[in-house]
Amino acid sequence: MCHACVIEGVRKSMLSRRDLFRGAAAVGLAGAAAGMGSARAALAQASGRAVDLTHAYDGSFPTFDGNPGILFEEAVNIDKSGYQLWKLTIYEHTGTxxxxxxxxxxxxxxxxxxxxxxxxxxxxxxxxxxxxxxxxxxxxxxxxxxxxxxxxxxxxxxxxxxxxxxxxxxxxxxxxxxxxxxxxxxxxxxxxxxxxxxxxxxxxxxxxxxxxxxxxxxxxxxxxxxxxxxxxxxxxxxxxxxxxxxxxxxxxxxxxxxxxxxxxxxxxxxx
Missing domain, CATH: 3.50.30.50 (Putative cyclase)
Known part of the structure:
Protein backbone atom coordinates (compact mmCIF):
# COMPACT_ATOMS: atom_id res chain seq x y z
CA MET A 1 0.00 0.00 0.00
CA CYS A 2 1.36 3.46 -0.87
CA HIS A 3 2.32 5.90 1.89
CA ALA A 4 -0.27 8.42 0.68
CA CYS A 5 -3.06 5.81 0.97
CA VAL A 6 -1.98 4.90 4.45
CA ILE A 7 -1.96 8.55 5.52
CA GLU A 8 -5.43 9.18 4.06
CA GLY A 9 -6.83 6.11 5.78
CA VAL A 10 -5.36 7.16 9.10
CA ARG A 11 -6.70 10.70 8.67
CA LYS A 12 -10.26 9.46 8.07
CA SER A 13 -10.04 7.06 10.97
CA MET A 14 -8.84 9.82 13.28
CA LEU A 15 -11.68 12.12 12.20
CA SER A 16 -14.30 9.44 12.85
CA ARG A 17 -12.85 8.68 16.29
CA ARG A 18 -12.38 12.30 17.35
CA ASP A 19 -15.87 12.71 18.83
CA LEU A 20 -15.52 9.42 20.69
CA PHE A 21 -12.27 10.54 22.29
CA ARG A 22 -13.46 14.07 23.04
CA GLY A 23 -15.59 12.97 25.98
CA ALA A 24 -12.97 10.57 27.26
CA ALA A 25 -10.32 13.24 26.93
CA ALA A 26 -12.33 15.63 29.09
CA VAL A 27 -12.45 13.03 31.86
CA GLY A 28 -8.77 12.20 31.39
CA LEU A 29 -7.73 15.83 31.50
CA ALA A 30 -9.61 16.35 34.73
CA GLY A 31 -7.77 13.42 36.26
CA ALA A 32 -4.45 14.62 34.88
CA ALA A 33 -5.08 18.08 36.28
CA ALA A 34 -5.67 16.61 39.71
CA GLY A 35 -2.45 14.61 39.40
CA MET A 36 -0.50 17.65 38.29
CA GLY A 37 -1.88 19.56 41.23
CA SER A 38 -0.50 16.94 43.59
CA ALA A 39 2.83 16.92 41.80
CA ARG A 40 3.15 20.68 41.92
CA ALA A 41 2.35 20.70 45.61
CA ALA A 42 5.31 18.39 46.15
CA LEU A 43 7.80 20.72 44.46
CA ALA A 44 9.66 22.66 47.14
CA GLN A 45 9.27 26.42 46.74
CA ALA A 46 7.91 26.00 43.20
CA SER A 47 6.15 28.97 41.62
CA GLY A 48 5.55 27.20 38.32
CA ARG A 49 8.25 28.94 36.24
CA ALA A 50 9.94 26.39 33.98
CA VAL A 51 13.49 26.86 32.68
CA ASP A 52 14.90 24.75 29.85
CA LEU A 53 18.39 23.58 30.79
CA THR A 54 18.97 21.86 27.46
CA HIS A 55 20.97 23.07 24.47
CA ALA A 56 19.40 22.47 21.07
CA TYR A 57 22.06 20.74 19.04
CA ASP A 58 23.01 19.64 15.57
CA GLY A 59 26.20 18.42 13.93
CA SER A 60 27.99 21.68 14.74
CA PHE A 61 27.56 21.44 18.52
CA PRO A 62 31.01 21.10 20.16
CA THR A 63 32.01 17.58 21.16
CA PHE A 64 34.87 16.12 23.15
CA ASP A 65 36.48 14.37 20.16
CA GLY A 66 35.64 17.12 17.69
CA ASN A 67 33.46 14.91 15.49
CA PRO A 68 29.76 15.63 14.84
CA GLY A 69 27.67 14.18 17.65
CA ILE A 70 24.49 13.84 15.60
CA LEU A 71 24.01 13.16 11.90
CA PHE A 72 20.78 13.69 9.94
CA GLU A 73 19.77 11.61 6.92
CA GLU A 74 16.48 12.05 5.14
CA ALA A 75 14.51 8.82 5.44
CA VAL A 76 11.14 9.98 4.06
CA ASN A 77 10.58 13.02 1.84
CA ILE A 78 7.38 15.00 2.43
CA ASP A 79 6.94 15.96 -1.24
CA LYS A 80 7.08 12.30 -2.27
CA SER A 81 5.28 10.65 0.63
CA GLY A 82 3.14 13.26 2.35
CA TYR A 83 5.11 13.19 5.57
CA GLN A 84 8.75 13.51 6.55
CA LEU A 85 11.15 11.52 8.68
CA TRP A 86 14.82 11.73 9.59
CA LYS A 87 17.19 8.88 10.26
CA LEU A 88 19.44 10.00 13.12
CA THR A 89 22.87 8.73 14.02
CA ILE A 90 23.54 9.92 17.56
CA TYR A 91 26.58 9.40 19.73
CA GLU A 92 25.53 8.96 23.34
CA HIS A 93 27.76 11.60 24.90
CA THR A 94 26.88 14.65 22.84
CA GLY A 95 24.77 17.74 23.38
CA THR A 96 23.18 18.09 26.80
Whole structure:
Protein backbone atom coordinates (compact mmCIF):
# COMPACT_ATOMS: atom_id res chain seq x y z
CA MET A 1 0.00 0.00 0.00
CA CYS A 2 1.36 3.46 -0.87
CA HIS A 3 2.32 5.90 1.89
CA ALA A 4 -0.27 8.42 0.68
CA CYS A 5 -3.06 5.81 0.97
CA VAL A 6 -1.98 4.90 4.45
CA ILE A 7 -1.96 8.55 5.52
CA GLU A 8 -5.43 9.18 4.06
CA GLY A 9 -6.83 6.11 5.78
CA VAL A 10 -5.36 7.16 9.10
CA ARG A 11 -6.70 10.70 8.67
CA LYS A 12 -10.26 9.46 8.07
CA SER A 13 -10.04 7.06 10.97
CA MET A 14 -8.84 9.82 13.28
CA LEU A 15 -11.68 12.12 12.20
CA SER A 16 -14.30 9.44 12.85
CA ARG A 17 -12.85 8.68 16.29
CA ARG A 18 -12.38 12.30 17.35
CA ASP A 19 -15.87 12.71 18.83
CA LEU A 20 -15.52 9.42 20.69
CA PHE A 21 -12.27 10.54 22.29
CA ARG A 22 -13.46 14.07 23.04
CA GLY A 23 -15.59 12.97 25.98
CA ALA A 24 -12.97 10.57 27.26
CA ALA A 25 -10.32 13.24 26.93
CA ALA A 26 -12.33 15.63 29.09
CA VAL A 27 -12.45 13.03 31.86
CA GLY A 28 -8.77 12.20 31.39
CA LEU A 29 -7.73 15.83 31.50
CA ALA A 30 -9.61 16.35 34.73
CA GLY A 31 -7.77 13.42 36.26
CA ALA A 32 -4.45 14.62 34.88
CA ALA A 33 -5.08 18.08 36.28
CA ALA A 34 -5.67 16.61 39.71
CA GLY A 35 -2.45 14.61 39.40
CA MET A 36 -0.50 17.65 38.29
CA GLY A 37 -1.88 19.56 41.23
CA SER A 38 -0.50 16.94 43.59
CA ALA A 39 2.83 16.92 41.80
CA ARG A 40 3.15 20.68 41.92
CA ALA A 41 2.35 20.70 45.61
CA ALA A 42 5.31 18.39 46.15
CA LEU A 43 7.80 20.72 44.46
CA ALA A 44 9.66 22.66 47.14
CA GLN A 45 9.27 26.42 46.74
CA ALA A 46 7.91 26.00 43.20
CA SER A 47 6.15 28.97 41.62
CA GLY A 48 5.55 27.20 38.32
CA ARG A 49 8.25 28.94 36.24
CA ALA A 50 9.94 26.39 33.98
CA VAL A 51 13.49 26.86 32.68
CA ASP A 52 14.90 24.75 29.85
CA LEU A 53 18.39 23.58 30.79
CA THR A 54 18.97 21.86 27.46
CA HIS A 55 20.97 23.07 24.47
CA ALA A 56 19.40 22.47 21.07
CA TYR A 57 22.06 20.74 19.04
CA ASP A 58 23.01 19.64 15.57
CA GLY A 59 26.20 18.42 13.93
CA SER A 60 27.99 21.68 14.74
CA PHE A 61 27.56 21.44 18.52
CA PRO A 62 31.01 21.10 20.16
CA THR A 63 32.01 17.58 21.16
CA PHE A 64 34.87 16.12 23.15
CA ASP A 65 36.48 14.37 20.16
CA GLY A 66 35.64 17.12 17.69
CA ASN A 67 33.46 14.91 15.49
CA PRO A 68 29.76 15.63 14.84
CA GLY A 69 27.67 14.18 17.65
CA ILE A 70 24.49 13.84 15.60
CA LEU A 71 24.01 13.16 11.90
CA PHE A 72 20.78 13.69 9.94
CA GLU A 73 19.77 11.61 6.92
CA GLU A 74 16.48 12.05 5.14
CA ALA A 75 14.51 8.82 5.44
CA VAL A 76 11.14 9.98 4.06
CA ASN A 77 10.58 13.02 1.84
CA ILE A 78 7.38 15.00 2.43
CA ASP A 79 6.94 15.96 -1.24
CA LYS A 80 7.08 12.30 -2.27
CA SER A 81 5.28 10.65 0.63
CA GLY A 82 3.14 13.26 2.35
CA TYR A 83 5.11 13.19 5.57
CA GLN A 84 8.75 13.51 6.55
CA LEU A 85 11.15 11.52 8.68
CA TRP A 86 14.82 11.73 9.59
CA LYS A 87 17.19 8.88 10.26
CA LEU A 88 19.44 10.00 13.12
CA THR A 89 22.87 8.73 14.02
CA ILE A 90 23.54 9.92 17.56
CA TYR A 91 26.58 9.40 19.73
CA GLU A 92 25.53 8.96 23.34
CA HIS A 93 27.76 11.60 24.90
CA THR A 94 26.88 14.65 22.84
CA GLY A 95 24.77 17.74 23.38
CA THR A 96 23.18 18.09 26.80
CA UNK A 97 23.51 14.51 27.97
CA UNK A 98 23.72 11.97 30.79
CA UNK A 99 26.82 10.08 31.93
CA UNK A 100 25.54 6.85 33.47
CA UNK A 101 27.61 4.68 35.85
CA UNK A 102 28.18 2.19 33.01
CA UNK A 103 30.12 4.85 31.11
CA UNK A 104 33.16 4.32 33.35
CA UNK A 105 32.63 0.82 34.75
CA UNK A 106 32.07 -2.63 33.25
CA UNK A 107 29.07 -3.54 35.38
CA UNK A 108 27.58 -0.22 36.48
CA UNK A 109 23.97 0.81 35.97
CA UNK A 110 23.02 1.70 32.43
CA UNK A 111 21.11 4.88 31.63
CA UNK A 112 17.97 2.72 31.40
CA UNK A 113 18.50 1.52 34.97
CA UNK A 114 18.87 4.89 36.70
CA UNK A 115 16.60 5.11 39.72
CA UNK A 116 13.60 7.13 38.63
CA UNK A 117 13.41 8.92 41.98
CA UNK A 118 16.79 10.50 41.21
CA UNK A 119 15.50 11.95 37.93
CA UNK A 120 13.37 14.48 39.82
CA UNK A 121 15.56 16.17 42.39
CA UNK A 122 16.31 19.32 44.36
CA UNK A 123 18.78 21.41 42.37
CA UNK A 124 21.74 23.15 44.02
CA UNK A 125 23.58 25.64 41.80
CA UNK A 126 27.19 26.42 42.73
CA UNK A 127 28.40 29.68 41.20
CA UNK A 128 31.94 29.22 39.88
CA UNK A 129 31.87 32.14 37.44
CA UNK A 130 34.43 34.29 39.27
CA UNK A 131 36.96 31.46 39.52
CA UNK A 132 36.33 30.41 35.90
CA UNK A 133 36.95 33.97 34.68
CA UNK A 134 40.44 33.77 36.22
CA UNK A 135 41.21 30.16 35.27
CA UNK A 136 39.67 28.32 32.32
CA UNK A 137 40.35 25.00 34.09
CA UNK A 138 38.93 26.08 37.46
CA UNK A 139 37.49 23.35 39.66
CA UNK A 140 34.71 23.10 42.20
CA UNK A 141 36.56 22.35 45.43
CA UNK A 142 35.31 21.17 48.81
CA UNK A 143 35.59 24.73 50.08
CA UNK A 144 33.14 25.85 47.37
CA UNK A 145 30.63 23.26 48.55
CA UNK A 146 31.09 24.41 52.16
CA UNK A 147 30.60 28.03 51.11
CA UNK A 148 27.35 27.07 49.38
CA UNK A 149 26.17 25.23 52.49
CA UNK A 150 27.02 28.21 54.71
CA UNK A 151 24.93 30.48 52.48
CA UNK A 152 22.06 28.16 51.60
CA UNK A 153 21.81 25.31 54.10
CA UNK A 154 22.49 21.60 53.78
CA UNK A 155 22.68 19.79 50.44
CA UNK A 156 19.36 17.90 50.25
CA UNK A 157 19.50 14.12 50.02
CA UNK A 158 19.29 12.98 46.40
CA UNK A 159 20.13 16.45 45.09
CA UNK A 160 21.63 17.32 41.75
CA UNK A 161 24.54 19.69 42.35
CA UNK A 162 25.29 21.84 39.30
CA UNK A 163 28.38 23.88 38.52
CA UNK A 164 27.57 27.24 36.95
CA UNK A 165 30.81 28.48 35.38
CA UNK A 166 29.31 30.70 32.68
CA UNK A 167 30.69 28.37 30.00
CA UNK A 168 27.29 27.78 28.39
CA UNK A 169 27.50 31.28 26.90
CA UNK A 170 30.59 30.18 24.97
CA UNK A 171 28.80 27.49 22.93
CA UNK A 172 29.41 28.32 19.28
CA UNK A 173 32.84 29.78 20.07
CA UNK A 174 36.02 27.66 19.95
CA UNK A 175 36.86 28.78 23.50
CA UNK A 176 34.04 26.57 24.79
CA UNK A 177 36.30 23.59 24.10
CA UNK A 178 39.90 24.67 23.94
CA UNK A 179 42.52 27.43 24.00
CA UNK A 180 43.80 29.20 20.92
CA UNK A 181 46.64 26.67 20.94
CA UNK A 182 44.21 23.77 20.80
CA UNK A 183 44.50 22.52 24.40
CA UNK A 184 41.35 21.48 26.23
CA UNK A 185 40.31 24.21 28.69
CA UNK A 186 37.06 24.33 30.63
CA UNK A 187 35.98 24.16 34.29
CA UNK A 188 34.84 21.02 36.10
CA UNK A 189 34.57 19.31 39.46
CA UNK A 190 37.49 18.16 41.59
CA UNK A 191 37.50 14.64 43.01
CA UNK A 192 37.67 16.03 46.54
CA UNK A 193 34.45 17.93 45.93
CA UNK A 194 32.57 14.98 44.42
CA UNK A 195 33.80 12.62 47.16
CA UNK A 196 32.40 15.13 49.64
CA UNK A 197 29.10 15.40 47.76
CA UNK A 198 28.82 11.61 47.80
CA UNK A 199 29.20 11.69 51.59
CA UNK A 200 26.49 14.35 51.76
CA UNK A 201 24.06 12.21 49.78
CA UNK A 202 23.93 13.98 46.40
CA UNK A 203 22.73 11.67 43.62
CA UNK A 204 23.99 13.54 40.57
CA UNK A 205 26.19 16.40 39.42
CA UNK A 206 25.93 18.67 36.40
CA UNK A 207 28.30 20.94 34.50
CA UNK A 208 27.80 23.62 31.85
CA UNK A 209 30.94 22.36 30.08
CA UNK A 210 32.04 19.37 28.00
CA UNK A 211 33.12 17.23 30.93
CA UNK A 212 32.61 16.55 34.63
CA UNK A 213 36.40 16.82 34.94
CA UNK A 214 38.18 20.06 34.00
CA UNK A 215 39.67 20.34 30.54
CA UNK A 216 43.27 19.85 31.68
CA UNK A 217 42.50 16.65 33.60
CA UNK A 218 44.95 13.89 32.83
CA UNK A 219 43.20 11.11 34.74
CA UNK A 220 39.40 11.75 34.60
CA UNK A 221 39.38 11.30 38.37
CA UNK A 222 35.77 12.43 38.78
CA UNK A 223 34.50 10.13 36.04
CA UNK A 224 36.39 7.17 37.53
CA UNK A 225 35.15 7.79 41.09
CA UNK A 226 31.71 9.41 40.87
CA UNK A 227 30.17 7.21 38.16
CA UNK A 228 31.27 3.75 39.37
CA UNK A 229 29.88 4.75 42.76
CA UNK A 230 26.40 4.39 41.26
CA UNK A 231 25.80 8.08 40.64
CA UNK A 232 25.39 9.92 37.34
CA UNK A 233 26.36 13.21 35.76
CA UNK A 234 24.97 15.71 33.28
CA UNK A 235 27.25 17.52 30.83
CA UNK A 236 26.61 20.59 28.66
CA UNK A 237 23.74 21.86 30.79
CA UNK A 238 22.34 25.29 29.85
CA UNK A 239 20.74 28.36 31.45
CA UNK A 240 21.93 27.88 35.01
CA UNK A 241 22.21 31.67 35.22
CA UNK A 242 18.40 31.80 35.24
CA UNK A 243 18.12 29.80 38.47
CA UNK A 244 18.57 30.54 42.18
CA UNK A 245 21.27 28.81 44.19
CA UNK A 246 18.58 26.81 45.98
CA UNK A 247 14.88 26.15 45.55
CA UNK A 248 14.57 24.78 41.99
CA UNK A 249 13.53 21.23 41.20
CA UNK A 250 15.23 19.54 38.25
CA UNK A 251 13.49 17.10 35.92
CA UNK A 252 15.99 14.91 34.09
CA UNK A 253 14.55 13.35 30.93
CA UNK A 254 17.12 10.58 30.69
CA UNK A 255 16.92 8.29 27.66
CA UNK A 256 16.07 4.64 28.35
CA UNK A 257 17.90 2.46 25.85
CA UNK A 258 19.12 -0.83 27.30
CA UNK A 259 22.86 -1.08 28.05
CA UNK A 260 23.20 2.65 27.35
CA UNK A 261 26.23 4.37 28.84
CA UNK A 262 24.37 7.67 28.68
CA UNK A 263 22.65 9.75 26.08
CA UNK A 264 21.17 13.11 25.06
CA UNK A 265 18.54 14.30 27.53
CA UNK A 266 15.93 17.02 27.92
CA UNK A 267 16.55 18.76 31.23
CA UNK A 268 14.01 21.17 32.78
CA UNK A 269 13.96 23.02 36.07
CA UNK A 270 10.89 24.35 37.84
CA UNK A 271 11.36 27.29 40.17
Missing amino acids: HIDAPLHFSKDGASVADLAVENLVAPLCVLDLTAKAAEDANAMVMREDVDAWISANGDIPAGACVAMHSGWAAKVGDPSFRNTAEGAFAFPGFSKEATDYLAELGAASIAVDTLSLDPGNSADFAVHFSWLPGGRFGIENIANLDQLPARGATIFIGAPKHKTGTGGPARIIAVV
